[in-house]
Amino acid sequence: MKLTDYMPVYRLRLRTERLELRLPDLDDLVALADQAAAGVHDPDFMPFLTPWTECEPIERGRRTLQHQMSVIAGISPERWMLPLVTVLDGEIVGMQEVGAADVKATREAHTGSWLGRAHHGKGIGTEMRAAVLDFVFNGLGADYALSASFEGNGPSEGVSRKLGYKADGIDHKVLNGVRRQDNRWRLSREDWEAHRKHEVAIEGLDAEVLAALGLGESEE
Template sequence: MASPRLIELWPAAGVRIRAGGVEMRWIDDELAVDLALLAGNGVHEEGSMPFNSPWTRGSAREVGRSVLSFQWAARPHVSAKRLVLEFGVLIDGEPVGIQGASADDWSVLREVETGSWLGRAHQGRGIGSRMRALMLHFCFEAMHAEHVVSAAFTDNAASNAVSLRTGYELDGVQRVVREGVAATQTRYRMDRDRWLQVRAANQQLIGADVEVIGVEALLADLEPVEPAS
């Protein structure tokens, strides 16, 4: 866990979201290594690619290094202009994947985009829906977001199912390049009014009361800096 001195300097390091046996927290180096090793053991079937960037291609060591390099690069982006929050997901203390949210111009738009992955050994158990529901709770209830969006390739049945199960509404399609070939993604969106409609159903998915730690200091850190007069 992050030390009090680090949290004082970097409040994002102190953020934790807990509900029953599920915990999402800032990824320190020790947790990053655990998650890198988990990803090296597989995230999806060999013939598929659920991500825009094919970071899961290569040996276990290469995949693990991709996880580490991404996490290290993401850490500095905690500002009103560019916000990236990457949380390790733990079930009863065991790392199972990552749930993230990112935003540009957060202080103006109040909109974040979610993304996630689970180690293959932990898939098919409803964890993906629980951690997405927990992230939605965090974004709307703790961060006071106005919009949360997500996207998934049309051939990624699991991710599309999670978005629909947690209550996102369809927001069109987009064509992107995936490993050098055109592919189609389905977009999803949830605004605050929609969240209020589906909040109770998501609470049932979460299955326990939610505890959020450290968000007040993070929000204070995200206030836009007024230019000097």
Template sequence: MTWPFYDLRITSAEVVLRGLSDADLPALLEALPDDLEMDPANETFANLPPDVDRRRQLVAEVWKHRGTWSPDAWCLDLAVEVEGRVVGLQALEGEHFPLLRTVDSFSWLATDVRGRGLANLMRAGVLTLAFEHLGAEIAVSSARTDNAASLAVSYRMGYVDNGLSRTNTPSGPFELQHVRLTREAWREGGGTAEVSGVEPCLPWFGIGGGIGPEVSPEVSPEVS
């Protein structure tokens, strides 16, 4: 298959994370919340209305992540599905992953499904993929210091503070709180999800299959 992630499924209680396809884009754009800040590094199109340009940027990012995928630098976009409806996006990314075994993550949800604990289930899903199937050793994340909801998800998963940095955003400079989680701490906390369809994806992460340095996860490729 040209893009094996279409068959990847991560089931975390009521949340299903699956490889995002172009067929999901209309629903994803419908769910796009007004308070989601786009990457300040993105080019903006001055001749487009701001709401239209935000949607263009989202689609462009999805296509960019596919087109620039490398075992050494990747970003996996997963559709968040609840009760058969796409309600958000969960991403997992790695830089120099076969060497550093470190992943980062980011996500967003439609406003009408917030407050149900879905973000916790989404993060548990991608951490299960990273730690139990890809051989990751460290997971990091970051959030603005005033984003209490995002930081609460990280702390609930067992992340610990890992320093502050200052960054520019569309609404001005803000401080970011960085957090860090080890595989050992993750396993002590439990909360794994069910993962299927991962084996065809492993070479794309530089795991076996003759693409990049081999990484050997410590458990079998399927969790039940």
């Protein structure tokens, strides 16, 4: 037996012009931890609700390893998150999450991501989000994709607007005792199609993978 026999979602690959996105094995997780340890954002702006980057580099890497392993272990048909590593020219440069709860009924999924700081400003964030959007709409047959970004996170907001998202209201979160405005974004299938610029190949999305993500055939 192989890993993909027990966890079919490991068969999934998303490919764009430059990138490959996949679930990480242990070696991939170490490479991802290295990117986290080197830094993922401007230290003057915290983009995450859980401030997991506020620690020494070795601890950032350790937190990355532990969190991603727990997320993968928690995948179920009812609620799942796929923490896909982003690979550019053979190097893991960041990660792109896509997740949903009761996706067969809601027909929507949400995304989140980060890149190593050395890879910012190269269009990678847009391209990797485009990859999972193709997966959400073409692969899963969803109607909407959701995202969110703290007020002042210009790069994340720029990616959302570039890909066709529309403002979907605000939430208020408390981070380190301070209220922060979290801007919600919603992308419809129609707006995604109108702004689609990247060709994406989805590999390994078979009936077993769909069933693992809550989209199996209903029993009569």
